[in-house]
Amino acid sequence: MTSLQFSGVGVRYGQHDALNNFTDTVKPGEWLCLIGPNGAGKSSLLRSVAGLAKHSGEIRVDGSPLRMRSAKRRAQLVAYVPQSPVLPDDMTAREYVVLGRNPFISHFGTETKHDWAIVADVLKRLDLVELAHRAVGTLSGGEKQRVVIARAIAQEAPILLLDEPTSALDIGHQQQALELVDQLRKEHGLTVVSAMHDLTLAGLYSDRLCLLHQGYRVVSGTAAEVLRQETLAEFYGVSARVHHAEDGTVVVIPYRQGSLGN
Amino acid sequence: MRRWWIPAAGALALVSVLLGAMVGPAGPTWWRVPLALLDHLPLISIDSGVTSREWTIIWDIRMPRVVLASLVGSMLSLSGASYQGVFRNPLVDPYLLGVAAGAGLGATLVFTLNRSGSSTWIIDPLPLSAFAGGLLAVLVTYVVGTAFGGQKSASTLVLAGVAVTALATAVQTFVLQRHTDVVRQVYSWILGRLSSATWGDVRLVLPYVVVSSAVLFMHRRLLDIMRVGDDEATALGASVNRVRIVVVIAATLGTSAVVAVSGLIGFVGIIVPHAVRLLAGASYRVIVPLSLLMGASFLIIADIPGRVLQNPSETPIGVVTAFLGAPFFLLLLRTKQGTR
Numbered sequence: 001m002t003s004l005q006f007s008g009v010g011v012r013y014g015q016h017d018a019l020n021n022f023t024d025t026v027k028p029g030e031w032l033c034l035i036g037p038n039g040a041g042k043s044s045l046l047r048s049v050a051g052l053a054k055h056s057g058e059i060r061v062d063g064s065p066l067r068m069r070s071a072k073r074r075a076q077l078v079a080y081v082p083q084s085p086v087l088p089d090d091m092t093a094r095e096y097v098v099l100g101r102n103p104f105i106s107h108f109g110t111e112t113k114h115d116w117a118i119v120a121d122v123l124k125r126l127d128l129v130e131l132a133h134r135a136v137g138t139l140s141g142g143e144k145q146r147v148v149i150a151r152a153i154a155q156e157a158p159i160l161l162l163d164e165p166t167s168a169l170d171i172g173h174q175q176q177a178l179e180l181v182d183q184l185r186k187e188h189g190l191t192v193v194s195a196m197h198d199l200t201l202a203g204l205y206s207d208r209l210c211l212l213h214q215g216y217r218v219v220s221g222t223a224a225e226v227l228r229q230e231t232l233a234e235f236y237g238v239s240a241r242v243h244h245a246e247d248g249t250v251v252v253i254p255y256r257q258g259s260l261g262n
Numbered sequence: 263m264r265r266w267w268i269p270a271a272g273a274l275a276l277v278s279v280l281l282g283a284m285v286g287p288a289g290p291t292w293w294r295v296p297l298a299l300l301d302h303l304p305l306i307s308i309d310s311g312v313t314s315r316e317w318t319i320i321w322d323i324r325m326p327r328v329v330l331a332s333l334v335g336s337m338l339s340l341s342g343a344s345y346q347g348v349f350r351n352p353l354v355d356p357y358l359l360g361v362a363a364g365a366g367l368g369a370t371l372v373f374t375l376n377r378s379g380s381s382t383w384i385i386d387p388l389p390l391s392a393f394a395g396g397l398l399a400v401l402v403t404y405v406v407g408t409a410f411g412g413q414k415s416a417s418t419l420v421l422a423g424v425a426v427t428a429l430a431t432a433v434q435t436f437v438l439q440r441h442t443d444v445v446r447q448v449y450s451w452i453l454g455r456l457s458s459a460t461w462g463d464v465r466l467v468l469p470y471v472v473v474s475s476a477v478l479f480m481h482r483r484l485l486d487i488m489r490v491g492d493d494e495a496t497a498l499g500a501s502v503n504r505v506r507i508v509v510v511i512a513a514t515l516g517t518s519a520v521v522a523v524s525g526l527i528g529f530v531g532i533i534v535p536h537a538v539r540l541l542a543g544a545s546y547r548v549i550v551p552l553s554l555l556m557g558a559s560f561l562i563i564a565d566i567p568g569r570v571l572q573n574p575s576e577t578p579i580g581v582v583t584a585f586l587g588a589p590f591f592l593l594l595l596r597t598k599q600g601t602r
Contacts, residue, residue, distance in 0.1 A: 050496075050497045051496060051497065052493050052496060052497060070499075071496065071499045071500070071501060072499035073499075074499065075497060075498055075499030076499070078497075079497075080494075080497040082493060082494060082497075085490070085494060086489070086490045086491040086494060087490075088489040088490065088544065090539065090543070090544035091486075091489065091544050091545065092543070092545075095486065095544075095545050096490075099486065099487055099490060099498060100498065102487055102498045102499055102500055103498065103499040105483070107484075107501075108480040108481075109483075110483055110547075111483075135544075155498070
């Protein structure tokens with residue numbers, strides 16, 4: 001299992017600082033969920049790990065700096081699922097999933113039997129065998145999300161980055177997708193960093209939450225520690241009740257501003 | 263089923279070559295041609311009944327034309343498919359991007375700068391200059407098209423291509439008006455010389471087509487990766503900019519070289535790759551080899567009616583490709599949508 005360390009990571013777009021001096025350590029096998037309002041810097045942080053945003057400071061994987069790595073080597077360590085992945089409509093699910101093998105194939109090389117075996121295995125594991133030869137444009141939203149996760153799993157990277165993995169899904173498929181990530185994380189010992197808007201789901205599935213606000217890291221801890229009524233009111237500007245269920249689940253329920261608060 | 267497409271397209275290409283060798287206004291009876299070709303293979307001896315004069319018609323008039331048509335067709339189709347891949351834009355082809363017009367301008371400049379001195383050159387400057395013009399045109403199209411529309415806009419790139427084509431054509435006209443002595447040379451170049459092809463023409467373009475096709479062929483897997491967008495392709499470890507630059511240079515080199523002998527032949531670069539996609543799927547692993555084979559067949563066959571329709575004069579092949587290509591494309595589009 002692999003750790004991910006951030007020391008003083010900053011991301012700047014032109015004159016705008018999207019992320020400032022972010023320092024944190026994601027332990028091997030941990031699921032860290034980044035929360036925070038729109039524009040807090042969650043996506044910028046994920047993009048800096050994926051090599052898509054220039055950043056200051058240092059990001060280390062198991063202690064060695066990621067910026068020294070080639071794009072290929074980085075992709076062997078980090079798999080990235082963007083918020084709205086580009087799915088070429090007429091590509092089959094199998095053709096799409098095999099793209100995840102790119103980091104292991106030389107520039108002009110082609111997939112080996114080993115690569116196709118991994119793809120077949122991932123398709124089987126994610127219950128996609130029957131969809132393997134369907135064009136991805138014909139799949140439903142939930143199926144598409146499974147195919148995208150399958151591509152990331154085929155990458156066999158120890159670190160999985162998920163940017164809003166459930167934003168386009170209904171409640172049932174949200175649960176399915178997160179259960180799948182959780183199961184894969186346990187099977188493969190993945191270290192997961194995700195950005196999520198649904199605070200209840202974020203608290204339910206991750207080991208630790210980290211709240212960002214306007215590019216700064218505000219607070220980090222368990223769901224019970226981070227999801228507090230005052231904190232949410234201050235940083236999200238939301239009026240919400242926080243309910244602690246008997247099993248330890250933290251439920252965030254917004255209430256109408258006209259009605260009684262508590 | 264997919265693996266049958268490549269052998270099938272190979273067989274079609276072979277049949278096309280035979281057809282191309284069999285049809286013409288003069289020469290031996292059609293069925294004697296395959297026998298004559300077999301007879302000239304090593305270790306095979308058949309009495310084909312073809313006289314040596316007729317063999318000259320087959321080998322020195324028809325075959326260079328067939329081979330040149332196959333090279334041109336392959337190259338235009340493969341370049342079209344590659345441009346569509348790296349620009350993630352189904353509408354682009356070598357003509358719409360301004361490559362052909364730029365190559366035409368480059369060639370015109372060589373003619374005006376006194377072509378007669380060029381015989382002392384080791385490498386013919388004509389394809390090189392056409393290549394430089396084509397490359398410059400496609401780069402301007404790309405920079406302008408993406409600067410104003412972003413990479414998501416398919417139409418901006420095409421509009422930029424139209425503008426670059428208009429500009430290159432205008433400059434070419436201006437230059438020609440000042441050098442009226444080379445107008446004939448330039449126009450015969452633009453119209454192409456597929457109909458009077460010699461083995462010399464084949465030798466002139468063959469190296470460019472081989473190099474360009476080989477480079478594009480090696481990029482077929484990376485073209486699939488480019489389809490998920492620059493960000494995701496980068497996150498998958500692909501060097502997106504390097505792939506785009508190498509593919510554009512290779513496709514432009516090949517296109518400019520074939521345009522230098524075939525003249526302007528439209529439709530091929532857009533019809534063949536799309537037909538291949540509709541028939542055999544969207545992966546570049548299939549599109550690249552099939553575009554090569556089907557492009558060759560398409561242009562050999564398209565070249566046949568021109569020889570006999572208005573005998574003794576020739577119908578330009580560009581007219582034939584448009585006439586055959588447009589309805590064929592519409593038909594494919596319709597049947598494929600019906601089955602979905």
